[in-house]
Amino acid sequence: MSKPITSLQRQLQQIVAKQLVDISRNPFVQGIAAGSLPSTAVATYVQQDNLYLQKYLTNYQQVLGILAPDLLATTIHAIDTENRAHQVLLAFLQTDNAQLMKGTVIELPTTRAYLQHIQTAITANAWQGLAALLACPLIYTQLAVELQQQQAVVHRNPFAAWIDFYLPKADYFTKRMIELFVNEGQTKSDYQQFHALQRFEASCKYENAFFTQAMEE
Numbered sequence: 562m563s564k565p566i567t568s569l570q571r572q573l574q575q576i577v578a579k580q581l582v583d584i585s586r587n588p589f590v591q592g593i594a595a596g597s598l599p600s601t602a603v604a605t606y607v608q609q610d611n612l613y614l615q616k617y618l619t620n621y622q623q624v625l626g627i628l629a630p631d632l633l634a635t636t637i638h639a640i641d642t643e644n645r646a647h648q649v650l651l652a653f654l655q656t657d658n659a660q661l662m663k664g665t666v667i668e669l670p671t672t673r674a675y676l677q678h679i680q681t682a683i684t685a686n687a688w689q690g691l692a693a694l695l696a697c698p699l700i701y702t703q704l705a706v707e708l709q710q711q712q713a714v715v716h717r718n719p720f721a722a723w724i725d726f727y728l729p730k731a732d733y734f735t736k737r738m739i740e741l742f743v744n745e746g747q748t749k750s751d752y753q754q755f756h757a758l759q760r761f762e763a764s765c766k767y768e769n770a771f772f773t774q775a776m777e778e
């Protein structure tokens with residue numbers, strides 16, 4: 562017997578709420594909230610996120626191509642333009658992407674491990690892959706809501722527009738992804754659901770580690 566639709570969604574929310582406790586304490590995230598971060602950390606974050614998002618997009622296309630080609634067609638643009646969030650960080654660094662990515666930028670261990678985790682999930686099946694992909698938009702959306710509630714979105718904060726970018730907008734694509742995950746999940750066994758939620762939780766932890774990695778470089 563599969564769990565009712567609301568159960569999967571509730572479990573996602575519980576996992577996010579739990580992981581956000583750690584993420585909001587992350588020094589990088591606290592720097593975003595306070596409007597102050599070392600340039601090296603911001604530069605490392607954007608470099609690694611460029612590498613991450615490039616592969617994320619490929620994985621997203623692969624998974625959505627199987628599960629929901631119509632949703633893929635309407636949301637691909639949303640991810641593609643995500644680099645607009647990076648513009649905020651690049652402005653803070655007073656540089657551009659071309660300059661920042663000059664030479665060889667290699668994947669740091671957490672970036673590599675996170676991408677490998679997503680890849681492994683996709684190899685199991687597309688829905689497991691979706692579980693691993695879902696943490697990325699879901700964590701950032703909830704984080705933005707939390708930072709806004711902490712009054713971090715103020716004019717003097719150079720990262721205010723970055724936070725604003727991730728705030729949930731009308732029919733935002735994160736919501737569509739959650740709906741897809743939950744709807745597909747109704748047809749899945751308890752075993753599949755259990756593993757998908759584990760993969761989702763592992764991705765949430767990678768999100769935290771991804772911020773940490775930027776501070777350590």
Ligand SMILES: Cc1ncc(CO)c(N)n1
Binds near residue numbers: 643697698
């Ligand atoms: C690593 C990472 N997670 C989530 C997002 C938000 O989509 C991002 N840009 N990068």
